[in-house]
Amino acid sequence: MPSLPKDLSPLLVPAGILSGASLAWTTWSLVDLLGTGPIGITVAAGADIVWASVIVAEARGLRIPVKGVNIVPAIGWAALAAVAGLLVWHGIRSGSTPMAVAGPLLPLGAKVVWLLGLTDMRDPAALTTEEQAVLARMERGLTFEEARHRVEMRRREMDAELYLAEVDVDFQIELSRQDKGRELQRRRSPLELTGPSLAEPPAHRPEPPAEPPAQHDEPTHLLHSSTQVAAAEPPTQQDAPVRGYFGFSAQLTGQQAQRAQAVERVAELLAQDPGLTSAQVAERLNVSAATAKRYLRDARPK
Known part of the structure; x- marks a missing residue:
């Protein structure tokens, strides 16, 4: 054999x-x-x-x-x-x-x-059929757990990518908003700086120099004639800035008064609701989000 x-x-x-x-x-x-x-x-x-x-x-x-x-x-x-x-x-x-x-x-x-x-x-010494069946069930369970773990990790990666994308979009929006706010502040700064000086009351402005007295030897009819001509003449270019000055000063004073009233209104709303947001202020006062945020900042107690 x-x-x-x-x-x-x-x-x-x-x-x-x-x-x-x-x-x-x-x-x-x-x-x-x-x-x-x-x-x-x-x-x-x-x-x-x-x-x-x-x-x-x-x-x-x-x-x-x-x-x-x-x-x-x-x-x-x-x-x-x-x-x-x-x-x-x-x-x-x-x-x-x-x-x-x-x-x-x-x-x-x-x-x-x-x-x-x-x-x-x-x-x-080999394993019996029942023991091999038990081990086979355990092996199948382990294989299932590994597959489920891989699927779960893929799902977590997808959620993380979505979250990062949302954070990036929010960051871009906030960055654009801050840039627009700085641009608006830059454009408004010259008006706010020159406003109070232009709105200075006339009492503090220097009085224009008094005209010299008329000569007694000038004929009376010539004096009346010059007065009528001066009244009939249109204002010179030197008088135009003065009138524009007072008009711009009045406009700034009105804007400041309106802003003060809006800030007082926001302060009253804050007293009623300390958790007031800029979006609620913009909705109630019918203003932009940037203006509402500025009003809310000025109305908060320092």
Whole structure:
């Protein structure tokens, strides 16, 4: 008998020999039973291939659980029973009782020797079928957890990207608002700085120099004539800035009064609602957001 590797059983050699003999016997018997000539070899070889494949599946530990029971061995025995029944039928039809009795021995013997060889190769310290099933469930659970973790991390990355995008948009909006506020303040600063000096009351302005008294030797009719001409003449360019000065001063004074009233109104609203926001101020006073924020800043107690 040829030597085999340590992990193989010596029973595999007789099992292989019996399998070859069973294949030859079963093929001849079924071809003779069918009476279809050489084409019957396909059916005979197919029957042997079925139960031989089941033996290989059992050797590899294949399991088909049905209600907690592995049906792979049952399939092997069912295939063997079918082949044995055909061999018995062939012996009876041939009129040979010994053939009907001894015919199924070859496939049955090959099946039994294969089972012995597989059992001999099984490690006594190996895990049982139930233990392997438990480990398989744990492995499946671990694989599921890993897949779920990867999906969760992808979701978190998407949420983080969305949050960063929203923060960037808010930052750009706030930056634009601050730039617009500085531009508005820069344009308003000259008016606010020159307003109080232009709005200075006339009492504090220097009086224009008095005209020299008229000469007594000037004729009276010439004096009246010059007075009428002066009254009829339009104001000179030197008088125009004075009138523009007072008009601009009055306009600034009106704007300051209106702003003071708005600030007082906001102070009253703050007294009623300390948590008042610039958006609420803009809605109630019908002003822009920047103006509402300025009013709210001036109305807060320092």
